[in-house]
Amino acid sequence: MTQPPSDNDRTLLDDLRTALAEAGEVPQEFLVAGRSAYAWHGIDVELALAEVVFDSAYDAELATRATAAGASRMVSFQADDVTVDIEVASDGITGQVTPADPCRIMGQGAVGTFDETTGDAAGLFVLGAPPSGPIRLRVAYADRAVTTEWIY
């Protein structure tokens, strides 16, 4: 005859049940999104990363101000000597890079580049509507390039 599990074994079995059940609850879209992120593997890995230094979505006081002016979101990124300021609206992104040297700007979403353009003499640029989900920008000057952190 098979004995019922000991209390210790019972607890472990229950824990295992919980753990395995959790894996079964994962939405399929999460797995798909995770796999598709690999599209960016090996691309631009050595580039300087421009980090978020300001984001109106996360700064209460300025969020109030930004929302009063319109529904767009302001984000500033900073790498060593490159600054990228953008205003993200549902219909597009406007921004400015500093220094304003000739450069190419790419808007990248989770699965690929959604738009690219060049900065004008003042470093100003316009990109089309961003896809939903995380985005980042890549700014390439003649002699160097930076990518921003992912924001969403």
Next chain:
Amino acid sequence: MRALSVESLVSAAGGGDEDAWAALVARYTPLVWGVVRSFQLDRADAADINQTVWLRLVENLHRLREPAALPMWIAKTTRHECLRTLRRDRNAWAVDPLEAVDTYWAGSEPASATAPDEELLRAERRQALRDAFAQLPQRCQRLLAWLLHEPPLSYEEVSARTGMPIGSLGPTRSRCLDRLRRSPALTAVVGSARRPSVAGPAGGPPVAGSAGGPQSGKDESP
């Protein structure tokens, strides 16, 4: 087949092996999910966080100093993004005082805004249990899976499905659970010694079923 080590998967994925990446995603997305759902965010935010965690990992694959600590990296990155999202939502409330007040009085402010590290440890331990389970010999994996079957199976049914004699089910179960308990994947997790239970997050759905194994009544009757 037993699971490959996280180190070898990280190394292979870093070297361009997309299958290794897919294996990492399959193994650790439940961890992302386990952390995210404890924050009770809406589905779209949860999906953005999940995607961002994986995009960050792609960026950082070659920078991970300690690939074995990847589960912790994933759990902490996920939690960090969840807290950011909560903060963003709070700021949005501040923009509309009436809505903020309504929300406050409705009592729907996320209780997990300061989700304790303990919840993170539980999520990490659940991941460690899954990893340890994947490292078990297939014979053990099959037996334990049938023992955890919902609805519970009788010992006769488990015996028929595993091909193990009824009399060996109990002893084999004990041995398999011992192996699980002693698995390096599990013993390495911080807090596993002092945190025996891995109950789901407070806000999550209750765990169905009670103690593991078949209804013992069936077997104990003479």
